Amino acid sequence: MSRYAMLLAPSANRVYAAQAGRLSHAELRAFAPVLSGPLDDVAQTRLGGVEYLTFAAELSARDVAYLSNLSAAYALFERTPDDLLRPVELTPLDRYDSDLITIPKYAGKTNEQFTKLLLNLTLLASASAPRMLDGRLTVADPLCGRGTTLNQALMYGYDAIGVELDGKDVEAYKAFLQTWLKHKRLKHTAELVPVRRQGRRAARRLEVTLAASKDDHRAGAVQKVTVLHADTTELGGLLRAGCADVLVADLPYGVAHGSWSEEGGLSRRPLDLLERAVPQWMPLLRPGGALGLSWNTKVAKRELAEDILVANGLQLVAYGDLAHRVDQGIERDVVVARRPG
Structure with a gap:
């Protein structure tokens, strides 16, 4: 050996x-x-x-x-x-220059290496793992912020779906991605349009198509990014069932970021969000798909996060000790679970 x-x-x-x-x-x-x-x-x-x-x-x-x-x-x-x-010689999947990931700088951005680690662990726990190198996979991030996970999915050659409640973040992501694509002279389209449900505007949808080269574009080998400006706990009818192979999310840490509660205030408890959101997320996962989450253990115990996932029919995947310090107020951990099938 x-x-x-x-x-x-x-x-x-x-x-x-x-x-x-x-x-x-x-x-x-x-x-x-x-x-x-x-x-x-x-x-x-x-x-x-x-x-x-x-x-x-x-x-x-x-x-x-x-x-x-x-x-x-x-x-x-x-x-x-x-x-x-x-x-x-290493032969990574990366289809684009690394500055797609490294250029964006903003408060609350998740470390790029950790984003990739969480995506890898989730992919490897899913039924899609054997197709990681050569399959056309779809990655969903239902708390996508300004798109670090979405961009990592693009680097791998995958399609990406995001959901973000903050309209300014959606607009900032659109502005960055369009500017980056123009600078790289890559063929693309980008459109932010309203989504109506029962005659009323329910969300906004950012649709981006892009190709890594002119040859890919001519051959129709394009990638797609879809970002919904919507509440991740109210997704009924906004995304089709079974649209994602894996779902990856970095929960609000309860320090600089929170999530809006049913009472209309800002909640610092990520488990409140998780309890309401997982039933909305489950239909998005294909059978055999996996869900990977990271969160701040100082404001949410691991056992309680696991209980929510198990209660929604997911099977936990054991990966050993992945807990690590982020800063004085944040101790981050990872949990990965798989949808049977």
């Missing part, structure tokens, strides 16, 4: 960078079911004074392609018998 060492990418967020090795360890383990053989001896190892994620495996080209998408993957090396490092 060959031995490998993965160099992890630096992170602009120092707090997250300090925990990236432990989180990547759990993420690497999550890739095991889609690999052609087992992963052994997974560990965080210092080589030449630098920390690597080391493991033993027999990797095929497709296995390397999977692991190329590890959220913190920077470089992969095969360790020779005399413990030298031989580079292994």
Whole structure:
């Protein structure tokens, strides 16, 4: 069995960078079911004074392609018998330049590496995991903010669906994406239109189509982004059933962000939102689809979040310890669950 060492990418967020090795360890383990053989001896190892994620495996080209998408993957090396490092070329899915993810800067933006980690864990728990590299998948984020998860889905070549209550965030996302696409000279269309239900305006819908190249556009190989300016707890009839392979959401942390309660005020309790929203989200998931959530454990206990998901017919997926510190007021955790089928 060959031995490998993965160099992890630096992170602009120092707090997250300090925990990236432990989180990547759990993420690497999550890739095991889609690999052609087992992963052994997974560990965080210092080589030449630098920390690597080391493991033993027999990797095929497709296995390397999977692991190329590890959220913190920077470089992969095969360790020779005399413990030298031989580079292994990574082949990530990324269809666009990384600035699609890194340019947007705003208060409350989720760390890009963590966004990718949460999406990966959710994909790998779903029935779509074997198609991660070559399938036309759809990612939904029902609390999409200004679109970090949507943009990561685009990077993977997937379609994306978002829901956001704040109209300013929807407009900011439209402005950014259109500007970025024009700057990159990529063929696209973008339209923000009202959605009517029973003769009344129920929402606004942003529809964007884009192609990674002129050849893709000519061949009709376009990607689609749909963002609804709507309340995620009142989605009846606004999105078709079974429209998403996976659903990923970063719940309000209850510090700088909250969610509107039924009483009309701002609630700092993410579980209140989750309890009302999950029944709206469940019909969006295809059978075998998975849901991945992150939230602040300082304002919501993990057991209570899990109870809500189980009560709605989801099966929890065990990924080990993914809890980590974000800042003084936020300890973030992750839960992933799968819809049977």
